[in-house]
Amino acid sequence: MLDIQLLRTDLDRITQQLAARNFQFPVERFNQLELERKKIQTHTEELQAKRNATSKQIGIAKSKGEDVSGILAEVANLGDELKQSAINLEQIQSALQGILLEVPNLPHDSVPEGASEENNQEIRRWGEIQAFDFEIKDHVSIGEGIGMLDFEAAVKLSGSRFTLMKNGLARLHRALAQFMLDTHVQENGYIEVYTPYLVNRNSLQGTGQLPKFEEDLFVVHAGGNKNPEESEHQDGFYLIPTAEVPITNIVREEIVPMKALPLKFVAHTPCFRSEAGSYGRDTRGLIRQHQFDKVELVHIVHPDESYTALEELIGNAEKILQKLKLPYRVITLCTGDMGFSAAKTYDIEVWLPSQNTYREISSCSNCEAFQARRMQARFRNEKGKPELLHTLNGSGLAVGRTLVAILENFQNADGSVSIPDVLQPYMNGLDRLQIAGGK
Protein backbone atom coordinates (compact mmCIF):
# COMPACT_ATOMS: atom_id res chain seq x y z
CA MET A 1 0.00 0.00 0.00
CA LEU A 2 1.23 3.46 -0.83
CA ASP A 3 1.31 6.29 1.68
CA ILE A 4 -1.94 8.22 1.21
CA GLN A 5 -0.11 11.43 2.15
CA LEU A 6 2.08 10.90 -0.90
CA LEU A 7 -1.00 10.63 -3.08
CA ARG A 8 -2.45 13.78 -1.60
CA THR A 9 0.67 15.84 -2.12
CA ASP A 10 2.35 14.42 -5.22
CA LEU A 11 -0.36 12.75 -7.25
CA ASP A 12 1.00 13.61 -10.71
CA ARG A 13 4.39 12.06 -10.15
CA ILE A 14 2.90 8.93 -8.55
CA THR A 15 0.45 8.49 -11.40
CA GLN A 16 3.31 8.69 -13.86
CA GLN A 17 5.42 6.13 -11.99
CA LEU A 18 2.48 3.76 -11.79
CA ALA A 19 1.88 4.12 -15.51
CA ALA A 20 5.37 2.68 -16.04
CA ARG A 21 4.03 -0.42 -14.33
CA ASN A 22 1.02 -0.58 -16.63
CA PHE A 23 -1.23 0.61 -13.84
CA GLN A 24 -3.70 3.36 -14.39
CA PHE A 25 -4.47 5.25 -11.21
CA PRO A 26 -8.11 6.47 -10.99
CA VAL A 27 -7.14 10.11 -10.49
CA GLU A 28 -10.56 11.64 -10.90
CA ARG A 29 -12.36 9.23 -8.61
CA PHE A 30 -9.64 9.59 -6.00
CA ASN A 31 -9.77 13.39 -6.05
CA GLN A 32 -13.52 13.41 -5.82
CA LEU A 33 -13.57 11.00 -2.89
CA GLU A 34 -10.88 13.00 -1.12
CA LEU A 35 -12.87 16.19 -1.52
CA GLU A 36 -15.96 14.53 -0.10
CA ARG A 37 -14.01 12.85 2.64
CA LYS A 38 -12.62 16.15 3.82
CA LYS A 39 -16.07 17.74 3.92
CA ILE A 40 -17.79 14.88 5.70
CA GLN A 41 -14.99 14.18 8.11
CA THR A 42 -14.93 17.79 9.28
CA HIS A 43 -18.70 17.77 9.64
CA THR A 44 -18.69 14.51 11.59
CA GLU A 45 -15.99 15.62 13.94
CA GLU A 46 -17.75 18.89 14.61
CA LEU A 47 -20.87 16.99 15.59
CA GLN A 48 -18.84 14.70 17.81
CA ALA A 49 -17.20 17.67 19.50
CA LYS A 50 -20.60 19.20 20.13
CA ARG A 51 -21.94 15.96 21.57
CA ASN A 52 -18.92 15.57 23.85
CA ALA A 53 -19.20 19.14 25.14
CA THR A 54 -22.93 18.86 25.74
CA SER A 55 -22.66 15.55 27.52
CA LYS A 56 -20.03 16.98 29.78
CA GLN A 57 -22.31 19.91 30.62
CA ILE A 58 -25.12 17.54 31.46
CA GLY A 59 -22.82 15.68 33.81
CA ILE A 60 -21.77 18.85 35.57
CA ALA A 61 -25.33 20.18 35.81
CA LYS A 62 -26.63 16.90 37.18
CA SER A 63 -23.95 16.75 39.84
CA LYS A 64 -25.08 20.17 40.98
CA GLY A 65 -28.68 18.96 41.04
CA GLU A 66 -29.79 21.35 38.30
CA ASP A 67 -32.54 20.67 35.79
CA VAL A 68 -31.14 19.31 32.51
CA SER A 69 -34.29 18.95 30.42
CA GLY A 70 -33.44 22.14 28.49
CA ILE A 71 -30.04 20.88 27.40
CA LEU A 72 -31.46 17.47 26.61
CA ALA A 73 -34.03 18.97 24.26
CA GLU A 74 -31.30 20.92 22.54
CA VAL A 75 -29.43 17.78 21.51
CA ALA A 76 -32.50 15.66 20.85
CA ASN A 77 -31.73 14.94 17.21
CA LEU A 78 -27.97 15.36 17.36
CA GLY A 79 -27.58 11.61 17.70
CA ASP A 80 -29.36 10.76 14.46
CA GLU A 81 -27.52 13.41 12.50
CA LEU A 82 -24.20 12.20 13.87
CA LYS A 83 -25.01 8.59 13.13
CA GLN A 84 -25.83 9.36 9.50
CA SER A 85 -22.75 11.48 9.07
CA ALA A 86 -20.56 8.76 10.57
CA ILE A 87 -22.02 6.20 8.18
CA ASN A 88 -21.32 8.46 5.21
CA LEU A 89 -17.77 8.98 6.37
CA GLU A 90 -17.26 5.27 6.84
CA GLN A 91 -18.42 4.57 3.31
CA ILE A 92 -16.06 7.09 1.81
CA GLN A 93 -13.11 5.93 3.90
CA SER A 94 -13.61 2.35 2.86
CA ALA A 95 -13.97 3.36 -0.78
CA LEU A 96 -10.63 5.17 -0.53
CA GLN A 97 -9.10 2.21 1.25
CA GLY A 98 -10.43 -0.03 -1.50
CA ILE A 99 -8.62 2.02 -4.11
CA LEU A 100 -5.39 2.07 -2.12
CA LEU A 101 -5.37 -1.69 -1.58
CA GLU A 102 -5.39 -2.31 -5.33
CA VAL A 103 -2.55 0.06 -6.22
CA PRO A 104 0.80 -1.69 -6.80
CA ASN A 105 4.10 -0.59 -5.30
CA LEU A 106 6.21 2.15 -6.90
CA PRO A 107 9.28 0.91 -8.76
CA HIS A 108 12.71 1.84 -7.38
CA ASP A 109 14.77 4.32 -9.45
CA SER A 110 17.22 1.62 -10.48
CA VAL A 111 14.52 -0.52 -12.11
CA PRO A 112 14.68 -0.51 -15.93
CA GLU A 113 11.56 0.85 -17.58
CA GLY A 114 9.61 -1.37 -19.92
CA ALA A 115 6.20 -2.77 -20.63
CA SER A 116 6.96 -6.49 -20.68
CA GLU A 117 9.52 -9.18 -19.93
CA GLU A 118 11.37 -8.32 -23.12
CA ASN A 119 12.70 -5.27 -21.31
CA ASN A 120 14.16 -7.22 -18.40
CA GLN A 121 17.92 -6.81 -17.99
CA GLU A 122 20.29 -9.70 -17.64
CA ILE A 123 22.97 -8.77 -15.13
CA ARG A 124 25.12 -11.89 -14.84
CA ARG A 125 25.53 -15.54 -15.79
CA TRP A 126 27.13 -18.34 -13.84
CA GLY A 127 28.21 -21.88 -14.71
CA GLU A 128 28.96 -23.72 -17.90
CA ILE A 129 26.21 -25.15 -20.01
CA GLN A 130 27.03 -28.77 -20.60
CA ALA A 131 27.27 -30.12 -24.13
CA PHE A 132 25.61 -33.52 -24.46
CA ASP A 133 26.88 -36.10 -26.99
CA PHE A 134 23.59 -37.99 -26.98
CA GLU A 135 20.00 -37.08 -27.63
CA ILE A 136 18.73 -35.42 -24.49
CA LYS A 137 15.34 -36.03 -22.90
CA ASP A 138 13.18 -33.66 -20.91
CA HIS A 139 12.58 -34.24 -17.20
CA VAL A 140 9.25 -35.97 -17.79
CA SER A 141 10.80 -38.63 -20.04
CA ILE A 142 13.72 -39.04 -17.69
CA GLY A 143 11.56 -39.35 -14.56
CA GLU A 144 9.09 -41.72 -16.18
CA GLY A 145 11.97 -43.62 -17.78
CA ILE A 146 13.40 -44.53 -14.39
CA GLY A 147 9.91 -45.26 -13.08
CA MET A 148 9.90 -42.58 -10.43
CA LEU A 149 7.59 -39.94 -11.84
CA ASP A 150 3.91 -40.80 -12.27
CA PHE A 151 1.54 -38.19 -13.65
CA GLU A 152 -1.21 -40.68 -14.42
CA ALA A 153 -1.49 -41.67 -10.79
CA ALA A 154 -1.58 -38.00 -9.77
CA VAL A 155 -4.40 -37.29 -12.23
CA LYS A 156 -6.34 -40.17 -10.70
CA LEU A 157 -5.72 -38.92 -7.17
CA SER A 158 -6.34 -35.25 -7.81
CA GLY A 159 -6.33 -34.03 -11.38
CA SER A 160 -4.05 -32.23 -13.77
CA ARG A 161 -1.15 -30.11 -12.50
CA PHE A 162 -0.36 -32.58 -9.71
CA THR A 163 2.36 -35.19 -9.56
CA LEU A 164 3.40 -38.34 -7.77
CA MET A 165 7.09 -38.99 -7.15
CA LYS A 166 8.35 -42.33 -6.02
CA ASN A 167 11.43 -44.03 -4.76
CA GLY A 168 14.76 -42.24 -5.26
CA LEU A 169 13.16 -39.23 -6.88
CA ALA A 170 10.86 -38.62 -3.90
CA ARG A 171 13.91 -38.88 -1.71
CA LEU A 172 15.91 -36.52 -3.91
CA HIS A 173 13.08 -34.03 -3.60
CA ARG A 174 13.27 -34.30 0.19
CA ALA A 175 17.07 -34.14 0.08
CA LEU A 176 16.95 -30.90 -1.89
CA ALA A 177 14.71 -29.18 0.63
CA GLN A 178 16.87 -30.37 3.52
CA PHE A 179 20.03 -29.25 1.79
CA MET A 180 18.63 -25.80 1.11
CA LEU A 181 17.36 -25.36 4.66
CA ASP A 182 20.66 -26.52 6.15
CA THR A 183 22.67 -24.19 3.94
CA HIS A 184 20.59 -21.14 4.79
CA VAL A 185 20.54 -21.90 8.53
CA GLN A 186 24.16 -23.00 8.94
CA GLU A 187 25.95 -20.77 6.43
CA ASN A 188 23.69 -17.79 5.78
CA GLY A 189 22.41 -17.02 9.28
CA TYR A 190 18.68 -17.62 8.85
CA ILE A 191 16.26 -18.61 11.59
CA GLU A 192 14.29 -21.68 10.55
CA VAL A 193 10.53 -21.43 11.02
CA TYR A 194 7.67 -23.86 10.61
CA THR A 195 4.48 -22.07 9.62
CA PRO A 196 0.76 -22.68 9.12
CA TYR A 197 -0.17 -23.64 5.55
CA LEU A 198 -3.69 -22.29 6.03
CA VAL A 199 -3.94 -18.57 6.68
CA ASN A 200 -6.65 -15.96 7.10
CA ARG A 201 -7.60 -13.05 4.85
CA ASN A 202 -5.72 -10.48 6.86
CA SER A 203 -2.43 -12.24 6.28
CA LEU A 204 -2.99 -12.34 2.53
CA GLN A 205 -3.97 -8.69 2.53
CA GLY A 206 -0.81 -7.89 4.47
CA THR A 207 1.51 -9.29 1.82
CA GLY A 208 -0.60 -8.06 -1.12
CA GLN A 209 -2.27 -11.19 -2.55
CA LEU A 210 -5.66 -9.86 -1.46
CA PRO A 211 -7.97 -8.23 -2.31
CA LYS A 212 -6.79 -8.16 -5.91
CA PHE A 213 -5.66 -11.72 -6.67
CA GLU A 214 -8.28 -13.87 -4.99
CA GLU A 215 -8.71 -16.02 -8.13
CA ASP A 216 -5.11 -17.27 -7.84
CA LEU A 217 -5.77 -18.81 -4.43
CA PHE A 218 -7.41 -21.94 -3.04
CA VAL A 219 -10.01 -21.37 -0.31
CA VAL A 220 -11.01 -24.02 2.23
CA HIS A 221 -13.63 -24.34 4.93
CA ALA A 222 -14.40 -27.02 7.50
CA GLY A 223 -16.07 -30.14 6.16
CA GLY A 224 -19.81 -30.54 6.69
CA ASN A 225 -20.24 -26.80 6.90
CA LYS A 226 -23.07 -26.09 4.49
CA ASN A 227 -22.96 -22.34 5.02
CA PRO A 228 -19.34 -21.27 5.23
CA GLU A 229 -20.41 -17.63 5.20
CA GLU A 230 -22.09 -18.13 8.56
CA SER A 231 -19.30 -20.10 10.18
CA GLU A 232 -16.91 -18.92 12.86
CA HIS A 233 -14.21 -18.16 10.38
CA GLN A 234 -16.51 -16.30 8.11
CA ASP A 235 -13.98 -15.91 5.37
CA GLY A 236 -12.62 -19.43 5.60
CA PHE A 237 -8.95 -20.24 5.27
CA TYR A 238 -6.68 -19.89 2.31
CA LEU A 239 -3.92 -22.31 1.32
CA ILE A 240 -0.68 -20.38 1.19
CA PRO A 241 0.56 -19.59 -2.35
CA THR A 242 4.05 -19.06 -0.89
CA ALA A 243 5.64 -19.12 2.56
CA GLU A 244 6.25 -15.40 2.12
CA VAL A 245 2.70 -14.95 3.43
CA PRO A 246 2.96 -16.64 6.84
CA ILE A 247 6.59 -15.65 7.41
CA THR A 248 6.25 -11.96 6.58
CA ASN A 249 3.05 -11.70 8.60
CA ILE A 250 4.96 -12.75 11.72
CA VAL A 251 5.62 -9.03 12.22
CA ARG A 252 2.11 -7.86 11.33
CA GLU A 253 0.82 -5.35 13.92
CA GLU A 254 4.09 -5.68 15.82
CA ILE A 255 6.61 -3.11 16.96
CA VAL A 256 9.97 -4.85 16.65
CA PRO A 257 12.80 -3.52 18.82
CA MET A 258 15.54 -2.05 16.60
CA LYS A 259 18.10 -4.28 18.31
CA ALA A 260 16.33 -7.33 16.88
CA LEU A 261 16.89 -6.20 13.28
CA PRO A 262 17.55 -7.58 10.78
CA LEU A 263 15.26 -10.60 11.10
CA LYS A 264 16.09 -13.34 8.59
CA PHE A 265 13.70 -16.27 8.34
CA VAL A 266 13.73 -19.41 6.23
CA ALA A 267 10.97 -22.00 5.87
CA HIS A 268 10.27 -25.01 3.69
CA THR A 269 6.59 -25.27 2.83
CA PRO A 270 4.28 -26.51 0.16
CA CYS A 271 2.70 -23.78 -1.97
CA PHE A 272 -0.74 -23.91 -3.56
CA ARG A 273 -1.77 -21.92 -6.61
CA SER A 274 -4.88 -22.16 -8.72
CA GLU A 275 -2.99 -21.11 -11.85
CA ALA A 276 -6.17 -19.50 -13.12
CA GLY A 277 -5.47 -17.87 -16.43
CA SER A 278 -2.48 -20.03 -17.28
CA TYR A 279 -4.40 -22.73 -19.12
CA GLY A 280 -2.21 -24.32 -21.73
CA ARG A 281 1.04 -22.96 -20.33
CA ASP A 282 3.65 -25.45 -19.14
CA THR A 283 1.08 -28.23 -19.12
CA ARG A 284 3.76 -30.90 -19.41
CA GLY A 285 5.82 -31.80 -16.39
CA LEU A 286 6.65 -30.30 -13.04
CA ILE A 287 7.17 -26.68 -14.04
CA ARG A 288 3.70 -25.38 -13.21
CA GLN A 289 1.78 -27.31 -10.55
CA HIS A 290 -1.11 -26.58 -8.22
CA GLN A 291 1.09 -27.84 -5.38
CA PHE A 292 4.84 -27.46 -5.14
CA ASP A 293 7.47 -27.15 -2.44
CA LYS A 294 9.62 -24.10 -1.94
CA VAL A 295 12.25 -22.93 0.50
CA GLU A 296 11.50 -19.29 1.16
CA LEU A 297 13.74 -16.54 2.55
CA VAL A 298 12.37 -13.43 4.24
CA HIS A 299 14.24 -10.40 5.55
CA ILE A 300 12.66 -7.86 7.92
CA VAL A 301 15.00 -4.86 7.99
CA HIS A 302 15.62 -1.21 8.83
CA PRO A 303 14.61 0.99 5.84
CA ASP A 304 18.21 2.12 5.32
CA GLU A 305 19.36 -1.47 4.90
CA SER A 306 16.85 -2.93 2.48
CA TYR A 307 18.85 -2.61 -0.74
CA THR A 308 21.95 -4.09 0.88
CA ALA A 309 19.69 -6.86 2.12
CA LEU A 310 18.36 -7.46 -1.41
CA GLU A 311 21.90 -8.13 -2.68
CA GLU A 312 22.51 -10.48 0.24
CA LEU A 313 19.23 -12.26 -0.45
CA ILE A 314 19.93 -12.88 -4.11
CA GLY A 315 23.46 -14.02 -3.20
CA ASN A 316 22.05 -16.54 -0.72
CA ALA A 317 19.75 -17.97 -3.38
CA GLU A 318 22.54 -18.12 -6.01
CA LYS A 319 24.75 -20.01 -3.59
CA ILE A 320 22.37 -22.98 -3.71
CA LEU A 321 22.65 -23.25 -7.50
CA GLN A 322 26.42 -22.86 -7.33
CA LYS A 323 26.72 -25.70 -4.84
CA LEU A 324 24.52 -27.83 -7.06
CA LYS A 325 26.62 -26.79 -10.09
CA LEU A 326 23.56 -25.72 -12.06
CA PRO A 327 24.12 -22.94 -14.64
CA TYR A 328 21.92 -19.87 -14.22
CA ARG A 329 21.54 -16.21 -14.97
CA VAL A 330 20.26 -13.30 -12.92
CA ILE A 331 17.95 -10.69 -14.40
CA THR A 332 16.44 -7.46 -13.13
CA LEU A 333 12.73 -7.31 -13.85
CA CYS A 334 11.60 -4.18 -15.65
CA THR A 335 8.81 -1.95 -14.34
CA GLY A 336 6.14 -3.71 -16.39
CA ASP A 337 7.07 -7.26 -15.32
CA MET A 338 7.32 -6.83 -11.56
CA GLY A 339 4.91 -8.31 -9.04
CA PHE A 340 2.31 -6.23 -7.23
CA SER A 341 4.19 -5.64 -3.96
CA ALA A 342 7.74 -5.29 -5.24
CA ALA A 343 9.79 -2.11 -5.62
CA LYS A 344 12.62 -4.07 -7.22
CA THR A 345 12.92 -7.72 -8.22
CA TYR A 346 15.74 -9.97 -9.34
CA ASP A 347 14.84 -13.29 -10.91
CA ILE A 348 17.20 -16.21 -11.07
CA GLU A 349 16.71 -18.44 -14.08
CA VAL A 350 18.23 -21.91 -14.29
CA TRP A 351 19.34 -23.57 -17.51
CA LEU A 352 16.97 -26.24 -18.82
CA PRO A 353 18.63 -28.23 -21.65
CA SER A 354 15.38 -29.66 -23.02
CA GLN A 355 13.92 -26.20 -23.50
CA ASN A 356 17.28 -24.77 -24.56
CA THR A 357 16.60 -21.77 -22.36
CA TYR A 358 16.72 -20.36 -18.84
CA ARG A 359 13.61 -20.76 -16.66
CA GLU A 360 12.67 -18.92 -13.47
CA ILE A 361 13.70 -20.75 -10.32
CA SER A 362 13.80 -17.87 -7.83
CA SER A 363 12.40 -14.39 -7.47
CA CYS A 364 13.91 -12.01 -4.92
CA SER A 365 12.10 -8.77 -4.14
CA ASN A 366 12.46 -5.72 -1.97
CA CYS A 367 8.96 -4.56 -1.06
CA GLU A 368 10.27 -1.57 0.91
CA ALA A 369 7.43 -0.33 3.20
CA PHE A 370 4.62 -1.49 0.89
CA GLN A 371 3.76 -4.65 2.82
CA ALA A 372 4.75 -3.13 6.16
CA ARG A 373 2.19 -0.36 5.70
CA ARG A 374 -0.55 -2.89 4.97
CA MET A 375 0.54 -4.95 7.95
CA GLN A 376 1.34 -2.06 10.31
CA ALA A 377 4.70 -3.75 10.88
CA ARG A 378 6.99 -1.30 12.61
CA PHE A 379 10.12 -0.83 14.66
CA ARG A 380 11.02 1.84 17.21
CA ASN A 381 13.51 4.26 15.66
CA GLU A 382 16.37 6.20 17.29
CA LYS A 383 13.92 8.81 18.56
CA GLY A 384 11.64 6.18 20.04
CA LYS A 385 8.97 6.68 17.40
CA PRO A 386 7.38 3.73 15.59
CA GLU A 387 8.42 3.62 11.94
CA LEU A 388 7.51 1.21 9.13
CA LEU A 389 9.90 -1.66 8.45
CA HIS A 390 11.07 -2.83 5.05
CA THR A 391 10.32 -6.40 3.98
CA LEU A 392 12.03 -8.61 1.41
CA ASN A 393 11.37 -12.10 0.21
CA GLY A 394 12.95 -14.55 -2.17
CA SER A 395 12.89 -18.20 -3.13
CA GLY A 396 15.90 -20.12 -2.04
CA LEU A 397 14.83 -22.09 -4.12
CA ALA A 398 11.71 -23.56 -5.71
CA VAL A 399 12.28 -27.23 -4.92
CA GLY A 400 10.28 -28.77 -7.78
CA ARG A 401 11.94 -26.68 -10.45
CA THR A 402 15.37 -27.38 -8.95
CA LEU A 403 14.54 -31.06 -9.24
CA VAL A 404 13.67 -30.54 -12.89
CA ALA A 405 17.00 -28.79 -13.47
CA ILE A 406 18.93 -31.63 -11.85
CA LEU A 407 17.13 -34.30 -13.85
CA GLU A 408 17.85 -32.51 -17.09
CA ASN A 409 21.36 -31.16 -16.50
CA PHE A 410 22.67 -34.33 -14.85
CA GLN A 411 21.10 -36.86 -17.20
CA ASN A 412 23.26 -39.60 -18.65
CA ALA A 413 23.17 -41.42 -21.99
CA ASP A 414 21.78 -44.57 -20.35
CA GLY A 415 18.76 -42.72 -18.96
CA SER A 416 20.09 -42.49 -15.42
CA VAL A 417 20.64 -39.26 -13.52
CA SER A 418 23.77 -38.38 -11.54
CA ILE A 419 23.22 -36.90 -8.10
CA PRO A 420 25.10 -33.65 -7.33
CA ASP A 421 27.93 -34.16 -4.81
CA VAL A 422 26.39 -31.93 -2.15
CA LEU A 423 23.17 -33.97 -2.13
CA GLN A 424 24.77 -37.40 -1.81
CA PRO A 425 25.11 -37.17 2.00
CA TYR A 426 21.35 -36.62 2.08
CA MET A 427 20.86 -39.70 -0.13
CA ASN A 428 22.77 -42.16 2.02
CA GLY A 429 25.72 -41.86 -0.37
CA LEU A 430 23.73 -42.75 -3.49
CA ASP A 431 25.34 -41.18 -6.57
CA ARG A 432 22.77 -41.85 -9.28
CA LEU A 433 19.08 -42.50 -9.89
CA GLN A 434 18.37 -45.34 -12.29
CA ILE A 435 15.62 -47.78 -13.11
CA ALA A 436 15.23 -50.45 -10.47
CA GLY A 437 17.61 -53.33 -11.15
CA GLY A 438 18.80 -51.64 -14.34
CA LYS A 439 22.05 -50.17 -15.50
Place this chain on the structure above:
RNA sequence: GGAGGUGUGGCCGAGUGGUUUAAGGCAGCAGUCUUGAAAACUGCCGUAGGGGUGACUCUACCGUGAGUUCGAAUCUCACCGCCUCCGCCA
Protein backbone atom coordinates in the same frame (compact mmCIF):
# COMPACT_ATOMS: atom_id res chain seq x y z
C1' G B 1 -17.88 -30.24 21.79
C1' G B 2 -19.02 -29.00 27.47
C1' A B 3 -17.99 -25.90 32.11
C1' G B 4 -15.55 -21.81 34.37
C1' G B 5 -12.20 -17.63 34.12
C1' U B 6 -9.95 -13.66 31.41
C1' G B 7 -8.60 -9.53 27.58
C1' U B 8 -6.90 -1.74 29.68
C1' G B 9 -0.84 2.12 26.57
C1' G B 10 6.10 -0.77 25.02
C1' C B 11 5.30 -3.86 29.85
C1' C B 12 2.69 -4.50 34.77
C1' G B 13 -1.76 -2.77 36.69
C1' A B 14 -6.24 0.50 38.96
C1' G B 15 -10.72 1.82 37.12
C1' U B 16 -18.81 -1.04 37.24
C1' G B 17 -22.55 5.29 33.65
C1' G B 18 -20.72 11.83 33.91
C1' U B 19 -14.54 17.39 35.15
C1' U B 20 -11.17 10.20 32.88
C1' U B 21 -7.51 14.64 29.71
C1' A B 22 -7.43 6.28 31.71
C1' A B 23 -4.72 6.48 38.44
C1' G B 24 -0.16 4.30 39.97
C1' G B 25 4.27 1.68 38.81
C1' C B 26 8.20 -0.22 35.42
C1' A B 27 10.94 0.77 31.09
C1' G B 28 12.54 5.08 27.96
C1' C B 29 14.12 10.46 27.16
C1' A B 30 15.86 15.32 29.20
C1' G B 31 17.54 17.95 33.42
C1' U B 32 19.34 18.89 38.78
C1' C B 33 23.06 16.75 41.91
C1' U B 34 27.95 13.96 40.97
C1' U B 35 34.99 13.53 38.86
C1' G B 36 31.89 9.65 36.39
C1' A B 37 28.08 6.21 37.33
C1' A B 38 24.21 4.65 40.58
C1' A B 39 20.54 6.51 43.88
C1' A B 40 17.32 10.58 44.83
C1' C B 41 14.55 14.59 42.88
C1' U B 42 12.10 17.50 38.68
C1' G B 43 9.99 17.46 33.93
C1' C B 44 8.68 14.88 29.39
C1' C B 45 6.79 10.33 27.74
C1' G B 46 0.73 6.13 23.32
C1' U B 47 -1.15 5.50 18.11
C1' A B 48 -3.72 7.20 13.88
C1' G B 49 -6.27 11.03 11.43
C1' G B 50 -8.64 16.01 10.34
C1' G B 51 -8.52 21.62 10.16
C1' G B 52 -5.14 26.05 10.19
C1' U B 53 0.62 29.77 7.16
C1' G B 54 1.19 29.38 12.37
C1' A B 55 1.30 29.44 18.27
C1' C B 56 -2.67 25.90 18.07
C1' U B 57 -7.01 22.97 17.79
C1' C B 58 -10.49 18.99 16.98
C1' U B 59 -11.65 13.62 16.42
C1' A B 60 -11.09 8.37 17.09
C1' C B 61 -8.88 4.30 19.67
C1' C B 62 -9.35 0.18 26.66
C1' G B 63 -9.58 -7.74 22.13
C1' U B 64 -13.23 -7.11 17.47
C1' G B 65 -18.14 -5.76 15.88
C1' A B 66 -23.09 -4.32 16.86
C1' G B 67 -26.54 -2.17 20.52
C1' U B 68 -28.65 0.83 24.89
C1' U B 69 -27.79 6.14 26.46
C1' C B 70 -27.66 13.18 26.02
C1' G B 71 -22.99 10.55 27.62
C1' A B 72 -19.79 3.75 27.64
C1' A B 73 -13.16 1.23 29.41
C1' U B 74 -17.65 0.60 32.62
C1' C B 75 -24.29 -1.87 30.82
C1' U B 76 -26.41 -5.66 26.77
C1' C B 77 -25.56 -9.11 22.61
C1' A B 78 -22.45 -11.67 19.12
C1' C B 79 -17.66 -13.01 17.66
C1' C B 80 -12.22 -13.70 18.36
C1' G B 81 -7.91 -14.81 21.39
C1' C B 82 -5.71 -16.63 25.89
C1' C B 83 -5.89 -19.60 30.73
C1' U B 84 -7.94 -23.93 33.83
C1' C B 85 -10.71 -28.46 33.85
C1' C B 86 -13.68 -32.44 31.18
C1' G B 87 -14.48 -35.05 26.43
C1' C B 88 -12.30 -36.28 21.65
C1' C B 89 -7.90 -36.57 18.80
C1' A B 90 -2.19 -37.16 16.07
